[in-house]
Amino acid sequence: MTENVVILGAGAVGMTVATYLKRHTGHRVTVFSSDTHTAYSQCGIPFVLEGVIHDFPDLIVRPLDTFLDMGIDLHLETTVNHIDATGQKVISDEGIFEYDHLVIATGSVPFIPTIKGGELDGVFTLHTLSDGMKINCYINDGSRVVIIGAGGIGTELAGSLAVRGIAVTLVEALPQALPLTMDPDMALLVQQHLTLLGVQVVTGAHVDSINGKRHVRSVSVQGDTVPTGTVLSDIVIVATGLRALSGIARDAGYKIGATGGIVTDEHLRVSADGEILDNVYAGGECAEVKEFVTGSPFISRLGSAARRMALVIGENIAGQDAVYPPTLSPNVVVVGEMTAGSVGITSHTAALNDISVVCGISEGRTRAGYYPGGSQLNVKLIFSNRRLVGAQVVAGEGVKERIDALSLAIRMGATVDDLLEWETAYAPPVSMIIDPVTFAADDAKMKMEGLA
Ligand SMILES: Cc1cc2nc3c(=O)[nH]c(=O)nc-3n(C[C@H](O)[C@H](O)[C@H](O)COP(=O)(O)OP(=O)(O)OC[C@H]3O[C@@H](n4cnc5c(N)ncnc54)[C@H](O)[C@@H]3O)c2cc1C
Secondary structure (H helix, E strand, C coil), X not given: CCCEEEXXXXXXXXXXXXXXXXXXXXXXXXXXXXXXXCCECHHHHHHHHHCCCCCHXXXXXXXXXXXXXXXXXXXXXXXXXXXXXXXXXXXXXXXEEECCEEEECCCEEECCCCCEXXXXXXXXXXXXXXXXXHHHHHCCCCCEEEEECCCHHHHHHHHHXXXXXXXXXXXXXXXXXXXXXXXXXXXXXXXXXXXXXXXXXXXXXXXXXEECCCECCEEEEEECCCCCEEEECCEEEECCCEEECCHHHXXXXXXXXXXXXXXXXXXXXXXXXXXXXXXXXXXXXXXXEEECCCCCEECCCCHHHHHHHHHHHHHHHCCCCCCCCXXXXXXXXXXXXXXXXXXXXXXXXXXXXXXXXXXXXXXXXXXXXXXXXXXEEEEEEEEECCEEEEEEXXXXXXXXXXXXXXXXXXXXXXXXXXXXXXXXXXCCCCCCCCCHXXXXXXXXXXXXXXXX
């Protein structure tokens, strides 16, 4: 039976659901997006700013015509302002549209703290392709840039701009970079690499004010352990986190969770008045799911997670019984020549959840010691009750592969003994004969048994 599917958001989730449904069902699919562009890689934006990718249009993975040819009714620069949940309609800038199935894929917006001078010319956030283009127009090789916030986006961007030769100061309020995904000792390796690239990394400090008449001229930084000072700056990029765009769902009566995301069940269906709704779904950065290790409410801010959620939603609308299991959200950040990856929980998250952990660490190389090239490889494994619950890897190569393998290990409930029995492949140009992950497991086991 042909039904009406309305999708709010033409980002990673929205367009994946739309194309899935057009390939596998006969449904009419209407997609709305406030954005000017669709089907582009947000993840590639830092690398255009770095100069590795030639230009922003290169990030558009599918031209608009592809969607129109598929019969998707796509409305860009069109905001949906209201969901009439009872009448099964959405009200957009362009009128009223009825739905049989509704997908909320509205993503998130940058969270911008109130900072004096935040309205000056030269203050940006980096979230959309247009944001990237605006920054690129403003920036030149002599620019001085202050990035506020050393999460994944701020850290990656700092590396990209530094590689381009731009003077970057990275200011983070917490004592370490990548506070949500890395332990302080592993984050320090990234900070040191940023410093080598020429980035001034200031942690444990906040930006008091952005100064200038019309344009940014400087930034005042204040911290407990760093001297208060003024950093000359032409551009400020605020990368202080994201907030789920869930207001439209809240107004429609759908349940919003502690994270600010739209609460979903394992099929990614939303609920209202304590009832799961069979025909309304949420996915991506606006949706609250469950974190694998703690079972806590969680928003996964990853394109990889968004795509998996989209397929689950598409399959369910197509009549299947697809489940999005609790997420481990393996992630990597690329900073110049260094990659930092993590999966599962950090020691800090463990402490917040009263989970007692034992950590194993190791430092090796990515290639045989005598083989040219390669880099240092640092591994940290986090165990609870002998089971692996978190892993962090920092190196110049071979990070993603290890994080992916360790992601599976956590999901399968691997213990420290399993990791010690883990057989790994070897050839001098790509590995040491014993993988540094094994040494980290060994270190943890010694600590568990009181031998270290
Ligand atoms: C600079 C940067 C680098 C990144 N790098 C990586 C990476 O390396 N790896 C990784 O896995 N992830 C990365 N991500 C994250 C990844 O891009 C996102 O997690 C993913 O795109 C989220 O998909 P989404 O569909 O939930 O939201 P989005 O793709 O943001 O789409 C949401 C859409 O909804 C629209 N919308 C919102 N409200 C309305 C409304 N009321 N009416 C109509 N439309 C609306 C918005 O305009 C937007 O187009 C990066 C993100 C950024 C910004």
